[in-house]
Amino acid sequence: MSRLNRTVSVAPMMDCTDKHERFFLRLISKNVLLYTEMIVSEAIDRGDKKKLLEFDMREKPVALQLGGSSPKLLANASKTGENFGYDEINLNLGCPSKKVQKNKFGACLIKEPNLVADCLSEMVNATSLPVTVKTRIGYDNVDHYENLYNFVNILKRTGVKTFIIHARKAMLGKFTPKQNLNIPPLKYDYVYKLKRDFSDLEIIINGGVTSVSEVENHLEKVDGVMIGRSVYHSPYLLAEIENQIFNNFDVLSRQDIIEKLIVYVKQEIKKGTRLNQIMRHTLGLFHGQNGSSYWKRYLSENMCVRDADISKIDHIMDKVKPNSQNISAGQID
Template sequence: MQNPDPIDFRLTVAPMMDWTDRHCRYFHRLLSPHAHLYTEMVTSAALVRGNQVRLLEHSHEEHPVALQLGGSDPAELAAAARMGAAAGYDEINLNVGCPSDRVQSGRFGACLMREPALVGECVQAMAAAVDIPVTVKCRIGVDDQDEYADLQHFTRTMVSAGVRVLVVHARKAWLQGLSPKENREIPPLDYGRVYRLKQEFPDLIIVINGGITTVEQVQAHLGRVDGVMLGRSAYHDPYLLAQCEQALYGTPLPGKVQVLEHLRIYIEAEMARGTQLKHISRHILGLFQGEAGARQFRRTLSEGAHLEGAGWALVEAAMAPLRQAA
């Protein structure tokens, strides 16, 4: 497995189903040149047996970007990882944290935390197939498996399998009784358990995820672990990415209107390919969060982007109140 040090894991954006598609990632890259981005989870079966071109499509501007895979068959995951590496992704990440019913029925996601030996086999098979880092994203526990010793054993197994980067969502997952949305909100956060993991495995790159919403929180976590993964906060308030970028890397804050003007080339190129505006505009709705004119911006895009003929002119119309406020 290649040394993952060239990838800067300090600031990352979580893989989020139905959210972090290629349009979202392009937009996030405009806000943060350094953030490490992740795809939505793609199942290994879908890649091996399905439409590889569509599932692996991404733009050069998105890099550094990781492909997240879901699955539990070592050979199939190895084949999918090989496809991801050939497509140019910088990292392959294995999902051992998603709690949805669909994931459980397929024997992957958070339920695999009960089977660390199998996860280790999967990781080893993937690492043998590619020359880019193979990483794992997990929870701190699952259902009644709620002792630190369980997480400790899982982590030790990952290290033995060759994992050098572990992303830890600091909540356990309840596979029965809670929806995926509730699993992101109800189980209590336990950052201390992740910090303890870093102390015990100092050579392992630990990235913390869960409930992180401010630049100050990002900086505080970075005093204890190696990286921070933003999830819903980076999606609903995407300018947070630019603020974190400035704090961590000294990059000047971009103007929000200017960010959208830079996005215009992408929007028009995608529309020329047949992409509808609504598939891109839904990702930018939170850009002006909390500002005068933000509600009208969202309403204009939400009501108009799905209409036939909607294009850049609609984005300009949505920005008009914000230009006036500025």
């Protein structure tokens, strides 16, 4: 099995990194690793596995992110994920929401390293895929580097070799999820030190990265960079990353991406997917370009058509299909 390239990855984001977003991002970037939204192991156990886990093989490589704290259910979910064709299984130890805490998964598990180690051991035994961890640098007042060091030291004994570190602590019960993504300060030094102290581990840094030059700076100190919101809001950042990080200059233009996406949209509409379930992810495609607000407005006004049939889709997509002229003139319609 070839080793996964984690030099740059797109972060798991609930309500964002679903299969349609991943298909769209893969049209822009061949090389980044994509993550699913967090899927709870109990849901996989009891729910419709196909609905939760099925994806288009053209999205690969894709890592499945799991939430949970039952070693048995997480092990079963890891095996199921492998059978569905995922490339990595990741355990979420960073989500601070109250609901998640109530169900005992996410960032509150940083308090229970031995339970997490049990979960990871079972997961590693259940699958031949790499099992990885995504966590924060600490929680509440437990935010000294030594705590992070000890946590990783316990978890590495399970055989897990890749740690994705969101360089902020989680304030459990105090902040909303949104505040928890913005208020606790970023402490990149913790992550750099972790790499120095555990040179045998693959350490991926996450949090607040917005540009290729920041990616390049981090890569001098750690093994990989994970980006979330900047890619969601400005997906064509991945084209720059392809050029400058992966030396890949064979990247589609924004127009060509939309052309290819239309083919996918048509396939998906036939399966019952709604137009806005796909196109909402493309709102930021023209971010920073002249006329980008027209693209956003046109999509917002037209992508929510109900009971869209293919002929309607053709009509709408013909109108939104951008070309350099109408985008720069700000005239999509």
